[in-house]
Amino acid sequence: MAVAIAASSVGLHFIADNGVKASEKPICSAPILKASSGIGPVKPFYILRKGRLSSSGTTLVPRARPITDVEDGNQGDTDTIPTPIVIIDQDSDPDATIVEITFGDRLGALLDTMNALKNLGLNVVKANVFLDSSGKHNKFSITKADTGRKVEEPELLEAIRLTIINNLIEYHPESSAQLALGAAFGLVPPKEQVDVDIATHINVTPDGPDRSLLYVETADRPGLLVDLVKIITDINIAVESGEFDTEGLLAKAKFHVSYKGKAIIKPLEQVLANSLRYFLRRPTTEESSF
Template sequence: MSMAMSAWCLGFQFSAVTDNCLRTLEKPIFCVPLLKASSGFVATKPCCFLHKRRLLSSGTKIIPRAGAPVTDVQSGNQAETDTDPTPIVIIDQDSDPNATVVEITFGDRLGALLDTMSALKSLGLNVVKANVFLDSSGKHNKFSITKADTGRKVEDPELLEAIRLTIINNLIQYHPESSSQLAMGAAFGLLPPKEQVDVDIATHINISADGPDRSLFYVETADRPGLLVDLVKSITDIDIAVESGEFDTEGLLAKAKFHVSYKGKAISKPLQQVLNNSLRYFLRRPTTEESSF
């Protein structure tokens, strides 16, 4: 289907992340595909900021780790395995009009995350630690991120994906026990995931009404490097505008929420089916090519 590509109203612009940015990482993660200017991915609309509704972790289908209780050699008694918490990385473009907000959770195991902040600064970013709060799921570390050269929030999907993978790479590096809990553990960690996620089974897509001028698009699928960029591209390839978004990495799965529209209107039923079919086909394709790493 040959259709003009639509801009991301949030202000995301498909300008390629420079090689220098990615080379500054202590441990290479991946190089996003370069998108030429002729691709049409240029933001031409003002930023849209919406009231944020957090994607609830209770709706996520997390694949449990394989394993059974181990035996205590000294006492001969059976003890329960210390289950690792689920790593969560949330990229929030809605709650702050001036900055990209990132939230990281890994039970109560995360420290000050100074190494992670340093790695993000190496991408040409200003990073301010906003706050830390505790709840039943653990300690949540929140950062506010802006581009160092402009002082504005991050606008490029490729750079947002580089931020996400930088955080995950550092999480795996300094908390090796998280490796088998993350899809990227197969590429960057010592221990790959013990459970392989079937993309067809794990993928859930829902498009619902969100007023007369837009629809709420939700997708949950198996995580992989480059997924954020691929999702946005697959949506805009069929001339659907993405007005706002949140991207959550939860263990082996990724969840995305976008407010979308077609020519200023909500997505019609026929176009919803086109988007659903197109995205499912796209997600079944092989993961990011080796040359992209």
Template sequence: MAIANAFLPVTLRRSRVSDFEFTSHVSPPEPFKISPIRYQFLLSGLTFLRKKNIHHASPNGAGAVGSTSLNTDQDADYVPTPMVLIDQDSDSDATIVQLSFGDRLGALIDTMKALKDLGLDVAKGTVTTEGSITQTKFFITRLDTGRKVEDPDILERIRLTIINNLLHYHPESSERLAMGEAFGIKAPQKKLDVDIATHIRVKDDGPKRSLLHIETADRPGLLLEIIKIITDINIDVESAEIDTEGLVAKDKFHVSYRGAALNSSLSQVLTNCLRYYLRRPETDVDSY
């Protein structure tokens, strides 16, 4: 499944919404080293299912794929909320990464290359357009093992790499992303109060594990902080879903203690520890 050195046509499948599925066996071109004429040739292998959802090469960057927008001039200044979801539960063999930025989504080829540079293989991917929303979904495995990503450090690097690509190819997204404060061209106008934004809930999910919900203000290194806090009190993290919605991180973790669900006392300890540390954002941004 490793990506090679040329871009091949995609394989299509029919769906209730206009979408296409591709199996990636190729390495994307280097950013900014491909001419528009050549890029149109690379896209010639794509056939689309519905004319009302037309996919095209986006001017936002080399290798960008998007969908036409039917927005009026009145909507031109509206910036949608960027969303990056990392799903560890839905597929037993791959880590699923889903990206959405309204109908402005682009730079897919460069995103694939950035993921490959992290030692990952994009086994397959789908782009789905429904109404004014374009969603891209990547199925990712590790190049060295062929298995899904389990390392929290790599999961956080995946998240930050995709957000960095968003900031690069869609600089307007910086005003809707927490990372825009440090890395974007325009900092978010709305600043979240961490105390108000932080919500933590633990509930049973069967006799052997509990489901931990965390909602808090996003920042670089957040996932690693959360994992460290959980493991420091000897709680095991079995799986995770990391959802970045603009300025907010909404994460879910399946956790257990010695092979069983957390009791009420341990749940309270975990909640108190997380609330204390998440309200003290001291992450070293330069380390990521």
């Protein structure tokens, strides 16, 4: 899912508790869910601005409820479990954050997920469901309930990712072993751990005269989106927009970045890549990131 959002445990917990399990619905496209109220203020760290970001004290952490009956214990034993994908797309729509969720053909209507997003102070203004060879795709257009604008705070984007993954694990427990975050709040952790040194790839390329494109692929973990933006802005590089994908055990991020309104020059590209690589490959991370 390209919203999967990390478990930086900073004290606030959101759990979808509407008691309704998502069920299969016909393919549809319709406006749904308007939230009139949301959570308290989220610390306003905007991706468009340069500055220091902190992953502690702001990220919202959902926790999955215990599930005792996983489809009679047989689901996933007789067929191949697809790779869960959550995509958070900040580029496609200037007015809304686009979230896409894919889990083969197993996803229902995801009403529980939409209700959980509403509890974060968000409006799901449009939802589309479509099928292709890779399975059923659920795509949401999300705005902030208080402003009607797209989400720009890294902490809230991470909370969206965590909320979606939390609900995916809750209503599709078999996905837990397919997701890196299954080890954080799922029933079954992944059978294999990703070698961070091998999995981490960083690349910076020109993206016109005024910005560069930063691509990061690494082992997923809670709090990753917030921490990536923090590292980038700590060296005075502006993050303008981008896309954050959670694909099973991996996270893949694309950020449009600039330095003083211009594309990043080669020496600064190396500084950026080295800073990210050093942080991502450390054997341990700060407790504030969880």
